[in-house]
Amino acid sequence: MICTVLGAGVAGLCAATALAERGADVRVIDPRAITAASALAGGMLAPFCEGESAPDLVVRAGQDAAAWWEARIGPLTRRGTLVLAPARDQAELDRFARATRAHEWVVPATLELALENRFARGLYYASEAHMDPRRGLSILRQRAEGLGVRFTERGSPEGQIIDCRGWGARDLLPDLRPVRGEMLLVEAPDVPLSRTLRLLHPRFPCYIVPRGLGRYMIGATMVESEDSGAITARAAMELLSAAYTVHPGFAEARILEASAGLRPAFPDNIPAIRQTGGRIHMNGMYRHGFLMAPILAEQLANDLMGGLQNAG
Template sequence: MMDIVIAGGGVIGLATAWRAQQRGLSVTVIDPAPASKASHVSAGMLPPGNEQLYDQPELLALYLASRDLYPSFAAELEEFAPSGYRRDGVLDAAFDDDALHTLDHQHAFQKSLGIAVERVSAEECARLQPAFAPALGGLLSPDDGAIDPRVMTAALQTALKKLGGTVVHERVIRVDGHTVLLGDGGVVPFDRLVLAAGCWTHRIEGLPKGAIPEIRPVKGQILRLHSDPPLLNLTARALSGGSSLYLVPRLDGELVVGATYEERGYDETVTAAGTNELLTRAAAVLPGAGDLRFAEISASLRPGSPDDLPVIGPTAVPDVYLASGHFRMGVQLSPVTAEAMAAHLTGTAVPDPAVPFSPLRFGG
């Protein structure tokens, strides 16, 4: 049986591990604290699309492939543990005229792709989300929704272990031939290695210079509020002032509000400014937000590749693969990335949408 080592236990690494284990490989995930970084902080919104996709046809194809896979991906995961998946709609609400114009473009874009979308009036927005301030109108995408990444990653670890996979709570420090050296001095052999450690991936030593593109950190702060019963009925994006605020409710009353985007290197500090920004923006569209219980403010580092696109597949180093650089869409692209990586590792046909995202596009 082929031994696979995956360095990194975030949502991409864990999803890849689960799919690879299902394909008959022997998988070991190595991470000092699995699912504790960007995956832990992520809101898990699964929208019908975003502005980054409008002029990126290859990324759009990858995104749509992953969106199509999500229902079956979640259903399979439910056989092992709750997945945290909701597919009860996403509401995009406009709070100024410019936002309403933006939704015109989004409506045409979704219809051109065959994604279900309905125009909703100001009155219908109020009916769908009674807690909202008055909106000018919106779009309802009934086939989309959200997943709770904290629930999802716990389910992935459960599924992996039940299938015979292993999780090692250590850090991969160095690659030496067909072994990895761990922070505690241990050594783990592999037939194939997947590097999935987010923005820490290129810091793993022992690989030829240039073999791994630098994955930079992009900081994001996310707020969590709580109410009983839940304040919002379904996942939403509130558009105003040229930007959008996402609001992701959980069934237990948690409301995830995000997010900031900050180029600050490896700084994971939670700041008063970030907290104030999110609270202020939330209160502008949710007049009752100030009365909710403050549950958490957290920061994470999104992994951004040199061209801000995912990096999926074999590197120039024999038997070393890369699954990183998903930037803002790691949770959204997990199903298709896992399918593509499992195909690479087993030598079977890789899904067409994943082919353009080879690490070899950066040279190395």
């Protein structure tokens, strides 16, 4: 089967890989190496934490994502997720615990010594993982190329069209909406943290994801907006304030990058496969791209090609 995948973000690369593993002749068309929204992602594979606001469908399906990525890009960071809240917001921590499962109450300093005397309790989701999304997508693209997938910046689609353009597909998906996310990449060598931390706050909950070599990704605000411009001063201050709450060493961090992007979302915030406009759409990743794109890609490949994958 000849397939053309439109878009080289996380959805497009996962779809191209799953199809190629089943023997499809795949070409990917995208003017960019990695679509912007995917490059700005946190890379958290945290299905149980997402259960705080996501439906059980995402929680259940997302539990297979880490194994899918590991089979294709190599080892992930499997140190779980630690959820915290300032003393004044302990009710948020209790609410988060009631809304999720697969966690245990811990004294945060027993997992991260750098948090000693800063937080009395936290929620630990031991089975969760994270990855560097840019590195992961680069490796996945190399794997796809090794399977014979061709990447071009332009051209006319041939065969079965798989549209994974994200917000760019709004011309064919009228109920698609943009959700703006904002992030910082900082270098803070004096902050020794080894796992993803989520800091709860009634207005701007954020997460801090280690990237290695003293670097951390801090994100992400969620604003219903079509503005894909630079990160706002307010968002940057709120994210830095949250990071400082976690550890005062972030006050001396060097800001390496400050970016904003638009996540595509359907009204129910559930990623989905649709058929319209003479093509198959894999879209609406919302904040679940790295968690749900592999699962939808496997479903898509099974429907089109059948057979077993070759993920060795």
